[in-house]
Amino acid sequence: MIKTRKFFLPAILLAGYLFLIHRPLGSLPPPAKFFDPLQGFLQPAAGFNHSADNLKLAALHGAVKILFDRRGVPHVFAEHAEDLPVAVGYLHARERLFQMEMISRSIKGRLAEVVGAAALPSDRFFLENGFRDAADRAMAAADRSHPAYQALEQYMAGINYFVEQLTPADYPLEFKLLNFAPSRWQPQNSAYLLKYMARQLAWQSSELAFDRLRAAYPPEVLQELFPVENACPAPIYPGLFRDVPFAKRRPALLWGNFANDMLQHPPTMDGDDVMVFDDRNAAEIPMIGSNNWAVGAIKSAGGRAMLANDPHLGHNLPNYWYEVDVHAPGVDVYGMTLPGSPDVIIGFNKNIAWGVTNCGWDVLDYYKIDIDSLKQTAVIEGRNEPLQIRAEKIPVKNQAPEEIQIRWSRLGPVIKRNAVDYAMRWTGHLSGGEWRVFYDLNRAKNFSGFTEALKNYGAPAQNFAYIDRQGNVGMYSAGLMPIKTAARSFGAGEAGDPAQAWPGAPAADQILSPPWPESFVPFEKLPHAFNPPEGFVESANQKPTPDNYPAFYDWNFEAPYRGMRIHELLSGDRKISLDDMKAAQLDVHSVVARILTPVILNVFANDGAINSTVAMALDSLRAWDFNFQTNRVAPTLYHGFWEMFRAEIWSRHFQSADGKTYMYPPRRVLLALTQNQPGSKWFDDPQTIEQENLPARVRQIFSASLDSLQAEFGPELSKWNYGRYHTLRAEHLLRLPDFGVGPLPRAGEDFTLNVAGGREVTHGPSMRLVVEMSDPIRGFIVNFGGQSGHPGAPHYQDQIDEWLAGKYFSIRFAARPDDLSAAEIEETIVLKP
Amino acid sequence: MRNWWQWFLSTLLVTIGGIIFGASGLALAGAVIGLILNSSKRAFLTSGVIAAIFWLAVAVYKIASGQSPQLLALAGALADLSGAKAWLLVIVATLIAFVSGGLGGWAGGSLRQMTSRQRPQQTA
Numbered sequence: 001m002i003k004t005r006k007f008f009l010p011a012i013l014l015a016g017y018l019f020l021i022h023r024p025l026g027s028l029p030p031p032a033k034f035f036d037p038l039q040g041f042l043q044p045a046a047g048f049n050h051s052a053d054n055l056k057l058a059a060l061h062g063a064v065k066i067l068f069d070r071r072g073v074p075h076v077f078a079e080h081a082e083d084l085p086v087a088v089g090y091l092h093a094r095e096r097l098f099q100m101e102m103i104s105r106s107i108k109g110r111l112a113e114v115v116g117a118a119a120l121p122s123d124r125f126f127l128e129n130g131f132r133d134a135a136d137r138a139m140a141a142a143d144r145s146h147p148a149y150q151a152l153e154q155y156m157a158g159i160n161y162f163v164e165q166l167t168p169a170d171y172p173l174e175f176k177l178l179n180f181a182p183s184r185w186q187p188q189n190s191a192y193l194l195k196y197m198a199r200q201l202a203w204q205s206s207e208l209a210f211d212r213l214r215a216a217y218p219p220e221v222l223q224e225l226f227p228v229e230n231a232c233p234a235p236i237y238p239g240l241f242r243d244v245p246f247a248k249r250r251p252a253l254l255w256g257n258f259a260n261d262m263l264q265h266p267p268t269m270d271g272d273d274v275m276v277f278d279d280r281n282a283a284e285i286p287m288i289g290s291n292n293w294a295v296g297a298i299k300s301a302g303g304r305a306m307l308a309n310d311p312h313l314g315h316n317l318p319n320y321w322y323e324v325d326v327h328a329p330g331v332d333v334y335g336m337t338l339p340g341s342p343d344v345i346i347g348f349n350k351n352i353a354w355g356v357t358n359c360g361w362d363v364l365d366y367y368k369i370d371i372d373s374l375k376q377t378a379v380i381e382g383r384n385e386p387l388q389i390r391a392e393k394i395p396v397k398n399q400a401p402e403e404i405q406i407r408w409s410r411l412g413p414v415i416k417r418n419a420v421d422y423a424m425r426w427t428g429h430l431s432g433g434e435w436r437v438f439y440d441l442n443r444a445k446n447f448s449g450f451t452e453a454l455k456n457y458g459a460p461a462q463n464f465a466y467i468d469r470q471g472n473v474g475m476y477s478a479g480l481m482p483i484k485t486a487a488r489s490f491g492a493g494e495a496g497d498p499a500q501a502w503p504g505a506p507a508a509d510q511i512l513s514p515p516w517p518e519s520f521v522p523f524e525k526l527p528h529a530f531n532p533p534e535g536f537v538e539s540a541n542q543k544p545t546p547d548n549y550p551a552f553y554d555w556n557f558e559a560p561y562r563g564m565r566i567h568e569l570l571s572g573d574r575k576i577s578l579d580d581m582k583a584a585q586l587d588v589h590s591v592v593a594r595i596l597t598p599v600i601l602n603v604f605a606n607d608g609a610i611n612s613t614v615a616m617a618l619d620s621l622r623a624w625d626f627n628f629q630t631n632r633v634a635p636t637l638y639h640g641f642w643e644m645f646r647a648e649i650w651s652r653h654f655q656s657a658d659g660k661t662y663m664y665p666p667r668r669v670l671l672a673l674t675q676n677q678p679g680s681k682w683f684d685d686p687q688t689i690e691q692e693n694l695p696a697r698v699r700q701i702f703s704a705s706l707d708s709l710q711a712e713f714g715p716e717l718s719k720w721n722y723g724r725y726h727t728l729r730a731e732h733l734l735r736l737p738d739f740g741v742g743p744l745p746r747a748g749e750d751f752t753l754n755v756a757g758g759r760e761v762t763h764g765p766s767m768r769l770v771v772e773m774s775d776p777i778r779g780f781i782v783n784f785g786g787q788s789g790h791p792g793a794p795h796y797q798d799q800i801d802e803w804l805a806g807k808y809f810s811i812r813f814a815a816r817p818d819d820l821s822a823a824e825i826e827e828t829i830v831l832k833p
Numbered sequence: 834m835r836n837w838w839q840w841f842l843s844t845l846l847v848t849i850g851g852i853i854f855g856a857s858g859l860a861l862a863g864a865v866i867g868l869i870l871n872s873s874k875r876a877f878l879t880s881g882v883i884a885a886i887f888w889l890a891v892a893v894y895k896i897a898s899g900q901s902p903q904l905l906a907l908a909g910a911l912a913d914l915s916g917a918k919a920w921l922l923v924i925v926a927t928l929i930a931f932v933s934g935g936l937g938g939w940a941g942g943s944l945r946q947m948t949s950r951q952r953p954q955q956t957a
Contacts, residue, residue, distance in 0.1 A: 007947040010873065010939040014860055017936055021856055021929060032856035032933075035926035037892040039855055041908040042901040173904065177911075738910030792903030 024398075027116065029179040039169035045790050046162070046170040047094035059086050059157035060833040066091070067820050068827040072787035072795035073323045075814045081328040085151040085342040087831060089158025089185070092322060096339035096789040097163070097182055098174040099318055100189070102733055103340055107131045107192035107199075112402075113395040114180045120402060123394045127406055130413035130429055130508075131199065133390075135191035138432030141511040142187075148439035152187040155342035159185040172790055174734060190435060193340030198428040200313070202460030202479075205364040208417055209663040216656065225665040225682075232543040234563040236463060236475065237527050238534075289541040289558045290357035291585070291753055291765075292463065293566055297471025299535030301575040304774045305467035308581045309346055309355025310765035312755055315730035317740055317797060318789035321346075321767050323781065325813060333442045334779070334813045336767060339789075343438035346769060348779070348813075351445045352468045353771045357539045359461040359477045361553040363427040367411055371421045378409050378423065385410055388509070412508040425508065427480035431458020432511035447474055447530060454478040455514045455523050463539035469773050475537035476528040477544045480512070481521040484552050521551050536576075538566040540753075559668050561591040561751040581770045582780060586806040587753040588628040592671065593638055597621055599674055600641065603698040613706055616717050628752055630723030630745040639726065639749060641705040643759065646670060648701050652685050667750075722747070728761040730784070730800070732791065739791045741800060768808065779811035839869065847883045847934060851891075859884040859930055860937035867941020871949065876938030884934025889927045896923075 021032040034040040062079030064087045069075065072095075076087045092100060105111045109127035111119035126132060142149050163182050175182060213222060292309040300306055313320055321336040324344065335347015346355050370379040377384050388408040393401045407414040411423040433456030440453035450466050454476055461479025466472075482505065505519040506512065514523060527544040529537055540562035568591075569584045570576060604610060604618055617637050624634035649670065654662040673680045678694035685692050692700075713720045723745025732739030748756035748764075756764050764784075771779035786798020802809070814820050843866045850858030863880030870876045895901040909919025 004947060006873070007940070007943040010936060010943050014864075014936040014940045017932060018857055018860060021933075031925075031929055035922070035929050036855045037888055037895055037923075037926060038852060040926075041922070042892055042895045042904055044900055044904065173907070736911060738907060792907050 024179055029177055033168070033179070034176060039167075040176060041173065043169045044793075045097075045172040046166055047788075047790065047793075054830045054832065055161075057086060057090070057158070057161050057831050057833065059083075059154060059161065060831060062833065064831040065817055066829040066831070067814075067817055067825050068829075069812060069820065069824050070826050071323075071783075071799065071809060072826065073325060073812075075325040075812065075817070075820060076327065077817050078326075078328040081331045082147075082150070082154055083831075084326050084328050084331060085155035086158035086161075088324060088326065088337060088342045089155040090162050090831065091158075091324070092337070092339040093159040093162035093185075095787055096318060096322060098172045099733060099789050100159075100185075100193075100340050101175075101182055103196050104183075104189040104192045107135060107195050109392065109394055113397060114178050116397040117399060120394065120396060124402075124404055126199075127392055127394070127404060128413060128415055129424070130406070130408065130426075131195045132192070133406070133408070133413075133509075134429040134432075134511075135195045136188055137509065137511050138194075138435070139188040139191045141432055141513075142435065146436055148436035149187070151342050151439055152190050152435060155190070156185045156187055173792075177734070190341050191432075193338060194434045195428060197338065198431075198460045200460075201358045201462075202360075202363055202428055203426070204360065205362070205366065206663065207366045208422075211420075212418075212656075213662055216662065225669055227669070232546070232557075232560050234560040234567055235542060235546050236477065236537070236539040236544040236563070237529050237532075238546065289562065289755055291538070291540045291562060291566065291755075292355040292357050292465040293536060293538035293570065293581075293584075294355075294465040294467045294473045294475070295536045295570065295576045295581070296467070296473035296531060299570075299576055300471075300772075301577040301580075302772060302774060303471070304772050305353075305469075305471045305473055306576065306578060306581055306770065306772045307348075307353045307355055307465055307467045308585055308768075308770045309357075309465065310585050310768045311346065311356060311358075312764055313766040314763050315728065315761070315766070315784060317730050317732045317785050317791075319766055319783060319785035321783055322787060323767075323783050325811075327815065331443060332813075332815070334777075334811060336769070336783070341435075341438070343442050345438055346767075347442075348771050348773070348777060349442060349444070350469075350777075352447075352450060352466060353773060353777075354441060354450065354467075355465045355769065356462040357465075358541055359463045359479060359539075359544060360541060360557045361461060361479075361481055361544075363459065363461065363480065363482060365425045365482075366422040367425070369409065369411075369414070369421050369423045371414065375405070375407065378414065378421070380410060380423070387414060408509060410507050425482075425505070426459075427461075427482065428459040429508050430506065430510060430512045431480055433458060433513055446470075447472060450474070451476060451528075458512060463544065465537060465539065467771075467773055469775075471773075472531055473535070473537055474528065474530040475539060477526055477539075478523070479526075480516065481526060481551065481553055483519055483521060525551075534571065536570050538563060538570065540566060559592075559666070559751065562753055562755065565589065565591050565751075565753055578770060578772055578778065578780070582768075582806075582808060584753060585765070585768050585770065588748045589753075590626050590628060590749055590751050592751040593624075593626040593628075593635075593749070596642065596671065596674065597624065597626065597638060599694075600638075600698060600702060603695045603702075607699070613710065613715075613717060614703060617702075617706055620717070628722060628726075628747050628749045628756075630721060630726070630747050632722050633717060633720050635722040635749070636709065636720045636725040637706070639722070639759070640709050641702050644705045644708065645698070645701045648704075649682060649697065652687060653682065721745075726756065726759060726761065728756065728764070728804070731762075736791075741797055744800075744804060746804070765803075768803070770808070771811070777811075777813050779813065780808035781811050782808050842866075842869065843879060843883050844887075847880065847887050851884065851887050851930070856929060856933045859887075859933040863934040863937025863939075864941030864944070867938040867943070868945045870938075870942055871945045873939050873942030873946060876942035877935045878938075880938030880941075881931040881935025885927045885931035888930035889923065892923045892926055 022030045024030055060083050062083060064078040064083050066087060067075045074091050078084050078087060106122060107126050109123035109132055112123050163184060290311040294307040297303055297305050320338060322339050324337055325334045333344045333347060333349045335344035338345055377386050390406045391403055392406055393403050395401045409423040412425045412429055414421060414423050437453055437457045444450045444453050446468060447466060454464060457478040458480045464476045464478055466474040506517055516522060541558035542560040542563040543557040601621060620634045621637055628635040650664040651661060654664060656662060673682060683692055683694045683697050709720055713724060726746050727743030728746035729742030730740050746756045746761045748754040750757040767783045769781050782799055782803045784800060784803045786795045788795035790796055846862035846865050847859060850862030866880040867876030896905055905919050908922055914921055
């Protein structure tokens with residue numbers, strides 16, 4: 001009996017121990033797996049280190065050779081064009097599997113399944129707001145015989161081949177930390193990615209925030225501070241209505257009788273800093289945007305068309321972009337792909353180059369609706385209409401699943417905010433052809449092919465810049481633009497009346513294909529230009545058109561200052577070189593600082609009684625050229641003052657009783673008041689007895705900002721370099737601090753072309769591309785964060801030093817494998833059927 | 834252990850068990866070693882030490898050969914262990930291996946002792 005007990009004691013201890021070390025410890029992975037040096041955290045993921053390999057893929061039709069250069073950029077050479085998506089899928093999976101998994105899980109509402117209850121709000125948001133339903137509908141409506149759809153299936157085969165080869169030891173580190181296995185890829189996952197990007201770029205609305213404002217302020221106050229007007233001084237298409245003869249070229253604008261077709265509406269306003277969904281503190285919202293411009297042959301120093309693009313996105317690690325150079329019979333494309341989609345989104349082929357910026361016309365509206373107590377029907381336009389209701393169980397890691405009800409009305413998904421029921425209408429729910437747009441764009445040969453490809457583009461609306469081998473230049477603002485019967489900006493529609501909702505628009509559960517229904521601006525009438533008289537086109541997220549554009553579209557546009565700066569740099573008789581294009585992307589000169597710094601200086605001009613710190617600060621500002629460089633002190637003084645000035649002025653007037661800050665007026669309003677109305681009542685501090693004006697507040701806040709800087713950086717003003725004050729931080733997808741970078745000194749500010757909004761910069765140029773359609777094509781590129789998604793890998797956190805220093809890498813658009821020398825190649829993979 | 838082949842066999846078992854089944858494999862190998870050695874105490878120490886050395890050697894090789902030093906640093910940072918302190922994670926891994934192998938050896942040795950001493954009683 002004793003001997004038996006002597007066996008069972010260690011046996012039970014062993015069983016208990018093995019049970020414990022194979023179970024997750026709270027949010028931590030099972031120790032037995034994580035600490036195993038052959039499978040756990042010390043085992044690099046597949047693709048972490050590049051090594052030569054030969055692989056067999058049944059989905060292939062012929063051999064594919066992949067040469068990785070020293071930046072980890074794959075140069076792909078396929079014997080058959082239909083094999084390119086397989087190779088790109090394989091590469092995306094190898095380098096960005098976790099990123100792809102997270103994005104598709106976000107839209108599917110399946111993050112909580114692997115992350116836990118902390119991700120439930122995200123899952124609820126994406127499901128209740130109809131992202132997954134819309135993406136699934138888009139794929140269900142897809143033409144499966146179209147080669148672009150077949151490319152999606154080939155792409156899926158490449159991803160799944162990689163996933164199937166993985167053992168748990170090969171999983172990327174994040175899968176090991178979260179203790180789950182990668183999912184198999186489906187074609188609709190690519191649609192999820194596109195909806196995710198639409199969410200990033202076209203999910204802006206201020207209607208609910210305005211509802212809060214309207215409840216608290218009289219209309220005249222809001223009319224003054226949120227004016228419904230927008231005389232944009234530098235729209236994307238300044239010559240929209242000009243009849244400019246342009247010999248040997250097509251007209252600058254293809255217009256027709258569009259004006260007669262449209263209802264006339266009030267002009268719009270820009271909402272440069274009001275990209276809020278409901279009642280977030282406007283002060284927290286970073287300034288982001290993107291730039292692209294294209295210079296035609298007639299204005300190019302080299303006689304060839306040139307294009308520059310730097311899309312501004314969140315500084316994530318890994319970055320959104322994965323750079324590729326792909327070649328097959330009939331296809332030669334270089335540029336940036338989004339992991340999750342097989343085609344190049346920004347780049348060039350042998351004939352054309354294109355780049356994108358976000359186009360912020362309002363495509364998201366809310367309507368107040370009445371829902372019955374059982375939540376089965378809604379009253380819309382006086383009629384009781386049934387809701388489509390679907391129950392969804394959200395799996396949650398380590399706890400029971402949560403069941404939610406997803407409700408769709410005829411207008412769109414139904415949500416509740418602040419005890420009010422709303423139906424939303426969003427173009428992202430209706431669009432579904434984006435999956436084929438970039439396939440066609442990658443193969444376009446001229447402006448006609450370019451525009452033909454864009455016809456299927458619905459959301460998020462983008463300004464597509466264009467150049468070609470023939471020296472032509474163009475811009476097309478593509479995407480669904482709803483025609484509205486009333487202004488939905490503040491003071492007009494707001495969230496409220498479904499009767500004003502995009503008249504004639506189809507029910508929200510439809511997927512549109514061109515030609516667009518009559519409730520949308522026809523593709524041919526969307527703003528666009530081809531060989532304008534200026535010789536160049538540009539966009540920087542500002543309002544596209546002058547105010548006489550016949551369709552009403554409001555108002556989520558960036559302030560026009562970056563656009564104005566591009567015009568400053570490109571206009572005139574001077575010819576533009578590739579170096580000029582790069583210099584413009586790196587430009588840190590602020591048009592706004594040039595306007596506002598004299599305001600500060602003038603206030604103190606006749607002030608005798610200033611202390612030495614103020615005097616030194618003013619001297620520094622006087623000598624400043626308005627460039628936001630990291631080694632300068634003046635930008636710190638300026639930025640520190642204006643950030644505090646804006647917060648001080650508006651927080652005195654827009655603080656609610658519950659401590660929340662209301663949405664602040666657009667920056668341009670404060671700029672206009674500062675320039676033109678120094679006696680405005682908004683400069684008065686209601687918390688004091690005295691009546692303050694602009695000079696008084698500038699004196700007071702400038703001194704306070706210097707005190708604040710002194711407390712942070714010490715008494716020596718010469719050490720208040722902008723690089724110490726203004727820093728960049730980039731975070732990993734899981735927000736694990738040591739997987740990110742920063743703080744790093746960062747030049748630029750909200751309104752510089754090299755944009756770096758806020759004080760702790762989390763957004764900015766996600767990559768920079770400059771390309772000239774010479775023979776051979778010349779190009780320069782830098783990709784923030786580099787190619788790899790594997791923390792710790794050689795190409796993770798890559799190219800950041802070069803990006804910060806304003807350096808570029810020469811693009812190797814290799815026509816054949818032999819074009820790359822052995823010294824340029826880091827690794828070779830051959831995929832065979 | 835009296836014979837070199839027992840050492841060799843134990844090392845081989847731990848290596849195979851560790852490579853194929855991880856910590857469970859180390860325990861399984863330890864149990865077999867215990868059955869061979871017919872001593873629970875010796876089996877605990879022998880299989881625990883060999884398992885610990887095996888995991889430690891693999892970890893050191895991976896880090897020293899340049900495959901994984903970044904991963905050690907990252908995992909260390911996750912546990913708030915900077916610089917050389919990150920090696921504490923390797924020590925934790927070694928401890929897990931030691932206990933896995935050791936408990937396996939103890940259980941195997943005890944089983945062998947139980948069966949070998951019960952059998953003569955049954956035949957008597």
